[in-house]
Amino acid sequence: MNNGKQTPSVALRIATLMDRERVESLPRNYELIYDAYSGSNPELTREFMAIEGPKTQGVLDEIGRKYLPHQHEEGVLAKANDTMQSQMFEFLKLIQNEASSLAEFEKAVSEASRAMSSDTEIDRAAIAKSIDRLSKATEQQARTNKTLSDAAAAQNAAISDLKKEMDAIEARKWTDPVTGLANRRSFNKTVVGIYANPNKPSACGLAIAEIDDYQNFNASGQSPWSNRTLQEIGAALKGGNPTRQFIANMEKGRFAFVLNTENPDRITGFITGIRNALAAKRLLVTRKNMANEKLTMSFGIALASTATSAGDLIGQSEKALAEALKAGSDKMRFHALAEAPDSARNYQIYAAR
Structure with a gap:
């Protein structure tokens, strides 16, 4: 016990x-x-x-x-609703004015037409009067059309701004506000999506990484790290990700990488790029006051085809990461599924550079 x-x-x-x-x-x-x-x-x-x-x-x-802010979207929704109602009300008024203006314009055109098509002797004064009325009606209709056009353009701009705001709220649900990377919620959704078809999971690799000696690294001698430091680490990871693979901040110095390949060489190549990007960021000091200390990560990698579910895949990656951390800093370990003679499944961890 x-x-x-x-x-x-x-x-x-x-x-x-x-x-x-x-x-x-x-x-x-x-x-x-x-x-x-x-x-x-x-x-x-x-x-x-x-x-x-x-x-x-x-x-x-x-x-x-x-x-x-994504937790409090009801305020934005209420604002959007009020704005849309106001926009629709004003636009309907303009359409009604447009209809009234068109009716007046139609009346002026009809009167001018009757004056010029009369069987009686043509009256110069009547024609001049009709032309004057038609000219004024045309100018008024042009102004009305422009007002309606301008209002439609303004409404379109307002709706576009609202859409951008709503899209930004939705994006914040899935984004870590400090690093700009994906957050844990987005990570969970992405990994679960790998097994949308449990009989044929997507060909993906999952790497979970941890900053080596995380508790001793900081920007000010105090833990936790500053937002600025985490932002720069996020920028470095983005810079080392030219193929736009999925990267999430998992908190406390851990990051997750969902790669659209199970090829070990391609996975290793991607991680090499991440390592190089981090190596260029010599911005941290440790509690030992060692300036320009190199920032490194250890990685644990698992393949979707060797796991039965999202939870299983994460567990394999974390197990491989634990082995990498035991081996020292700046290490990488793959977790592979191998058939064992006397058991249905046997998990085997092997090193990679």
């Missing part, structure tokens, strides 16, 4: 904290507190820790609107 003390899960720790602080059990509160304690957004962590007094819903929502 194992009597060793077990570390409670993150979910349990967050739930316990919320209960102790009397925080309402809302999904947005859980996400906010999780992000605050994970250290994925250092500025959020510092602001959350600086809260004095009770963590009321109003205080939490104020921080949430600043750092997790």
Whole structure:
């Protein structure tokens, strides 16, 4: 029997904290507190820790609107609804005015036509009057048409701005606000998508990486890291990703890479590019005050075809990463599935450069 003390899960720790602080059990509160304690957004962590007094819903929502705006999209939706209603009302008024103007224009044209097609002797004064009325009616109709055209253009611009705002809100749901990479929610969705057809998963490789000696690396001598440092790391990872593979920030110095290949050589080549991009970022110091320390990562890789599900694939990658970390810094390990004589499945880890 194992009597060793077990570390409670993150979910349990967050739930316990919320209960102790009397925080309402809302999904947005859980996400906010999780992000605050994970250290994925250092500025959020510092602001959350600086809260004095009770963590009321109003205080939490104020921080949430600043750092997790996708949680509070109802305000944007209400604004969009009000704007659209106002736009439609004004446009309908213009259309009604257009209809009235067209009726007046039709009347002026008809009268001018009757005056010029009369069987009686042509009256110069009547023709001049008709021409004058028709000219004024034409000018008025032109102004009305321009007003309607300008209004339509303005409405189109307003709708375009609303669409951009709505698209930005949707994008923020799947984006890490600090690094600009995908977030854990996006990662989960992407990995699950690999097994959309469980009988034929997509040919993908999953690499989970961790910054070596993460706890000792920081930009200011304090942990967690600064947002600026994480932003620069995110930029470095993007720069080392010319083929636009999926990259997510998994918090606490971990990143996930979903690659559209199971070819070990191509995977190794991609990781070499990431390593080179990181090597160019000599911006950090350690607690030992070693300036320009090289930033390295260790990688654990698994292939979709060797796993039965998204959870299995992640587990294999994490197991390979654990072996890479044990081997030292800047290491890479593949996790392969091999047939064993006396068992249905046997997981085998092997090294790669």
